[in-house]
Amino acid sequence: MNLIDYHDSRPIYEQIVENFKLQILKGILRADEQMPSVRSLAIELSTNPNTVQKAYAELERQGYIYTIKGRGNFVKGNTSMIDNKKREIIDAIVELFREAEDIGFSLEEILDEIKNEFKKLDKSIGAGVSLGVDENRGGKA
Amino acid sequence: MNLIDYHDSRPIYEQIVENFKLQILKGILRADEQMPSVRSLAIELSTNPNTVQKAYAELERQGYIYTIKGRGNFVKGNTSMIDNKKREIIDAIVELFREAEDIGFSLEEILDEIKNEFKKLDKSIGAGVSLGVDENRGGKA
């Protein structure tokens, strides 16, 4: 499962939460699928049932899973979660753009750098990516 | 000075470090300018000299300030720091793009959203922003 990384300084329960969130968001875990029981997962991760319980409580609080007492924890549908996650990502990116501006990192520079990274990494991101607020502008400004 | 926020859960020393890093990167604090003494800053922030000392030690470790015993702490030049920070920001943005892809957030969608944010916020970011890996593509999309 590889749910946790002991070289990671973050608390175990937090890593469990994040990993399940990702799996749910990616659709690897589907709606109404049963989560591992707190006890079995604790054994698998060589950790404590209380730690897993803490993670599950947090996942439930955030709306990613639901609980049926005596039966187990189950995955919720992920549609609204995905929208929230998209918003988080957009906000984070915009915040980074602003941070860059703050230290005198011009937008042109940023975009050039990102373009370079894409060229290095790609295939997956593929072609024709444009953040053009306006391609054909002599305009607005 | 507003260096720390007691509603922030992060350690005080960490907030001090981050705030001075920003001030140095932004050029608000200039090279060879003297930092507040550990004792005076501790009083100003209603905290302990040891906490400030811990922050200053970290800032020195990261190359943002230098120390002259008996005289004080002073700001280092920020040119190489800025380059490092730029790299950090680019890496963070690219990572977010990948994270978005992971949950099926298409590049087009992301860029549209960011465009919208820019339109809302702007003035400063202004015009003609293009991340076009390829402008003139009739292709793919």
Next chain:
DNA sequence: CTAAGTGTACTATGAATGTTAGTACAGTTA
């Protein structure tokens, strides 16, 4: 019904971290 599995709620303990407090010492400078 019983047994074995689920979640949940406690208490107690230990380790690590962040913070405060106090003391002491060394270097610099007016």
Next chain:
DNA sequence: TAACTGTACTAACATTCATAGTACACTTAG
């Protein structure tokens, strides 16, 4: 010399994370 600087300790306290153990309620397969 006096008043600043940084630095290095030790001690104590609170909080957080994790472990351990126990107990109880619910569900389901037998």
